[in-house]
Amino acid sequence: QVTLAESGGGAVQAGGSLRLSCAYSGSPVSTSYGIYCMGWFRQAPGKERERVAILYTDVPTTIYADSVKGRFALSRDNANNTLYLQMNSLKAEDTAMYYCAASRGDYCYTSGSIIPYNYWGRGTQVTVSS
Numbered sequence: 337q338v339t340l341a342e343s344g345g346g347a348v349q350a351g352g353s354l355r356l357s358c359a360y361s362g363s364p365v366s367t368s369y370g371i372y373c374m375g376w377f378r379q380a381p382g383k384e385r386e387r388v389a390i391l392y393t394d395v396p397t398t399i400y401a402d403s404v405k406g407r408f409a410l411s412r413d414n415a416n417n418t419l420y421l422q423m424n425s426l427k428a429e430d431t432a433m434y435y436c437a438a439s440r441g442d443y444c445y446t447s448g449s450i451i452p453y454n455y456w457g458r459g460t461q462v463t464v465s466s
Contacts, residue, residue, distance in 0.1 A: 338362045338371060338455040340436045345460030352426050356460060358419040358436030365417075365438065367394045373444035373452070375399075375410065376421045378432035378462075385435070387448050389421060399448075403429070428466040433459040 344356040356376065365371045375390025389410040391398045398410050409422040419436060437453040444452040 338365065338438045340438060340455055340457035342434065342436045342457040342460040345434060345462045347463040347465065348426055350427055350464055350466045352464070353422070353424045354426065354462060356421040356423065356434055356436075356462075358421075358457060360417050360419065360436075360438065365393050367442075370440045371438050372442045373439040374412070374419055375437060376419075377435045377437055377450060377453075378430075379435070379459075380429075380432040383432075385450050387450070388434070390444065391419075392445070423462070426462075426464045428464050431462060431464045433461050435459045 338360055339362045341359045344354060346354060348354055363369045365374060371393055373390050373392055376388040377385050378388050379385040387401055388404055389400045389408055391410055407425045411420045436457040438455040439452040440454045
């Protein structure tokens with residue numbers, strides 16, 4: 337069981353930056369404990385939840401949505417059990433609820449959907465005004 341708690345959301349103007357944090361606890365986050373991927377998803381009103389950025393827990397691989405490449409950066413602090421999403425050059429279309437998620441099993445290696453993700457935080461709201 338993995339518990340995830342997001343923070344860092346807020347309201348910013350277009351072109352600004354935010355850093356989201358996801359504190360995780362419970363089961364160690366590694367393939368040895370069945371957790372293969374962690375990352376961030378977002379959901380705007382009236383839209384489906386979409387993958388923003390994920391990393392493989394024990395393999396140096398990070399995957400970004402095309403819409404955020406070059407602007408967002410995903411990182412992990414193992415010492416503090418925290419996942420970060422640095423968001424720069426924010427746009428109005430980045431406005432959404434942002435969720436941290438973790439996947440049990442390696443289906444996340446081949447699927448870009450939310451389906452492989454078993455553990456979710458409650459989300460943190462990001463609002464970008466133009």
